[in-house]
Amino acid sequence: MKGKVVVGLSGGVDSSVAAYMLKEEGYEVIGASVVLYKESKNPYACCSIGSLQMAKRVAMYLGIEFYELDYSDGFKRDVIGYFMNEYARCRTPNPCLICNRDYKIKALFDLADEIGADYVATGHYIRKGFYKGVELMMRGKDRNKDQSYFMFRIPSEWIRRLLFPVGNMSKAEVRSIALKVKLPTAKKPESQDLCFVDGNYRDFLLRMGLRPKEGRFLYKGKIVGTHKGAFFYTIGQRKGLNVSLGKRVYVKGFRNGDILLGDLEEIMLKEILVSNINWHYRPEGEIDAYVQIRAGSKAEKAKIMEFEDKVLVKFHKPVFAPTPGQGAAFYIDDFLIGGGTIESSPYDHKG
DSSP: OOOEEEEEOOSSHHHHHHHHHHHHTTOEEEEEEEEOOTTOOOTTOTTSHHHHHHHHHHHHHHTOEEEEEEOHHHHIIIIIHHHHHHHHTTOOOOHHHHHIIIIIHHHHHHHHHHHTOSEEEOOOSEEEEEETTEEEEEEOSSTTTOOGGGGTTSOGGGGGGEEOTTTTSOHHHHHHHHHHTTOTTTTOOOOOSSTTOOSOHHHHHHHTTOOOOOEEEEETTEEEEEESOGGGOOTTOOTTOOOOOSSOOEEEEEETTEEEEEOHHHHEEEEEEEEEEEESSOOOSSEEEEEEOSTTSOOEEEEEEEETTEEEEEEEEEEEOOOTTSEEEEEETTEEEEEEEEEEOOOOTTO
16 A cells, blocks of 8 residues: 555546545545635536535546545635635636635645545646755646646645645546546536636626726826726736727736726836745745746746845736736746735826
8 A cells, every 4th residue: 555645636637546546546536625615606617516426426437535625614714705805806816826725735734644645636637856955846747728827825844745646647547547437527517716606707897896987097197988897807808898099908917996908018017025925935036937827828938036035027028907806826847836926017007
C-alpha cells in the first residue's frame, strides 16, 4: 500500500478518474465531497447537491469509503460575502482563489488530518516538480485545461502532500479512461467555474440584495451617457455600454459612482501593483517571470520587484485591462511561484 489519500470528488469526470488511477496504483483511497452551495440549481455545478449525488455514485462504483463535508454556512459568509463586497467596491473578484484556500481544498486537508491520511488529491490539471530544490506546482500538460492559476493562494506547506493524477494527461485521455472503465461520470459535461451563480452574475448580485446606483458615463471629462449601476460593468468592457461615440470605447475605471470610458490604448498597461502576496517560492531582488492576470488569459513576460508587502509588475509589452480585485499569478517557466491581488494600475482617472 502506497499510503492513504483523500480524493476530492466533485462529481465530474476529472476527479473520478483521479480516484480510479490512485486506487489502481495501490493507494488506500477515500473519497470526499465538499458541499458549499446547496441552493445551486445548476446540475453541473461542482458544489451542488446533484454533483454530490454523482460523487457518491462514483465512490460506490469504485468501492471506496466516502465522506460528505458540509461547509455551506461558512461559504455563504466568507466566499459569497467577499464576492458581494468586492462588486460593491467596483472591483472584480475571483472567488475560486479564496474558496480553494479557505474551503474546498482546506476541507480535504482537515479530513485527511482527522483520519490520518498521508495525501490529498484532486482532479486539477496541474503537475508538480522541483525548482532550485523547492517542490512547486506546475502548469498541467494540457495547456487548454491548465488550472494552476487557481492555486496560488493555497499555503505552500500543502504542496508536498498534494497529488494531481491527471496533471500529465490531456482531457481526451482522461475522458477515454472514464469511458473504458465505465465510470458514472464518463459522459458528464464540464462544470462551470463560478459554481454558485446560476446564469448571469449581475442577476445573482441583485437577488442577493446588492442595490445599484445610477451614475454617469464620462469620456475625456465629458458626460456621454448614464448607467444603472457601476457593478454591472467591469474594467475592459466594451459591449453593452449603450454609448454612441462613433468608435470603440472601453470601461477604464470608476470614480464616485461614475464610470470612466477610454480608448484601447488607455487600458493597455505595462505596470500593475499587486498586494496580499502569497509565495510558494520567494525570489530575491528583481526577477524575470511570467505573470497571468486572469484565469483565461495568457501569462506575459514581466519583471517583478518586491517592496514592503507588495509587488510591482513591469510587463515587457502592454497587457489588456488589468483589473483591480483579480488575481495575478507569478510563474518561472512552468513553475507557479506565487501570486497576489491586483490593487491598482496607472489608469487615467481624470475621466
